[in-house]
Amino acid sequence: MSENEKSKEINLEEAGRLIDELERDLAKVRGGSADVQRLRDEVETLRNVLKSPVRRDNWVTESLHAIRQQLDETVDEAVYEGMTISRYVAEVARILGL
Numbered sequence: 001m002s003e004n005e006k007s008k009e010i011n012l013e014e015a016g017r018l019i020d021e022l023e024r025d026l027a028k029v030r031g032g033s034a035d036v037q038r039l040r041d042e043v044e045t046l047r048n049v050l051k052s053p054v055r056r057d058n059w060v061t062e063s064l065h066a067i068r069q070q071l072d073e074t075v076d077e078a079v080y081e082g083m084t085i086s087r088y089v090a091e092v093a094r095i096l097g098l
Contacts, residue, residue: 019046026043
């Protein structure tokens with residue numbers, strides 16, 4: 001594995017903690033908009049990927065990118081409900097090494 005590939009390796013424990021926090025906050029969002037539901041679906045997808053016995057870093061990376069994008073699209077309703085979107089966007093970017 002090259003140095004560049006090593007530097008892009010995802011910390012799966014951090015990703016798991018992020019998903020735990022996101023799930024807790026999403027449970028507080030009462031709205032049922034399509035954007036919020038898509039975010040919940042992406043979080044569930046990443047949870048399943050992290051539980052998989054087969055390690056697929058590229059799946060984790062893709063799921064984190066999808067969550068980050070969905071967070072951007074869900075800002076209005078989630079902010080209204082008190083969810084701190086910017087913190088999650090920053091945390092996903094940090095985990096991805098962006």
